Amino acid sequence: MLTWKPEFDTGVEEVDHDHKRLAEGLNKLEELLNSGKGSESIPAVLAFLERYANEHFAREEACMHRMQCPTAAANVAAHAQFRQTFAAAKAKLEKPGASALIAHRVHGELVDWIKNHIMKIDMGLRR
Ligand SMILES: [Fe+2]
Numbered sequence: 540m541l542t543w544k545p546e547f548d549t550g551v552e553e554v555d556h557d558h559k560r561l562a563e564g565l566n567k568l569e570e571l572l573n574s575g576k577g578s579e580s581i582p583a584v585l586a587f588l589e590r591y592a593n594e595h596f597a598r599e600e601a602c603m604h605r606m607q608c609p610t611a612a613a614n615v616a617a618h619a620q621f622r623q624t625f626a627a628a629k630a631k632l633e634k635p636g637a638s639a640l641i642a643h644r645v646h647g648e649l650v651d652w653i654k655n656h657i658m659k660i661d662m663g664l665r666r
Contacts, residue, residue, distance in 0.1 A: 541650050549657070557591075558595075558653075561588065561653065562653070564587055565646070568581065568646060603664065606664065609663050610660045611663070613660055614661070631645050
């Protein structure tokens with residue numbers, strides 16, 4: 540469960556709003572993984588996360604560029620890396636018969652990635 544904490548706020552409203560929606564999507568995914576049922580909804584949640592992450596990345600990269608943020612270039616590179624991480628996670632989660640253990644590990648990796656990314660790169664927006 541990714542519980543939002545004030546320390547995750549960058550202070551840029553549109554970015555923080557997007558991050559909260561991404562956290563909600565990851566929590567929804569966790570809920571579905573935990574329920575054991577409703578697994579037919581998992582691809583829809585993954586599709587939402589993928590689409591929303593890409594829309595968010597575009598907004599955030601434009602914002603960093605506009606603000607001449609010191610972490611702007613690192614952010615673009617990290618987002619490219621996330622797309623690969625996410626594609627690998629999605630493939631594992633959508634594989635028929637994926638074990639609950641793998642599903643939770645993959646979910647945990649996504650949550651850790653986002654938390655680390657916000658704290659190390661996106662915080663470049665905080666001034
Ligand atoms: Fe970012």
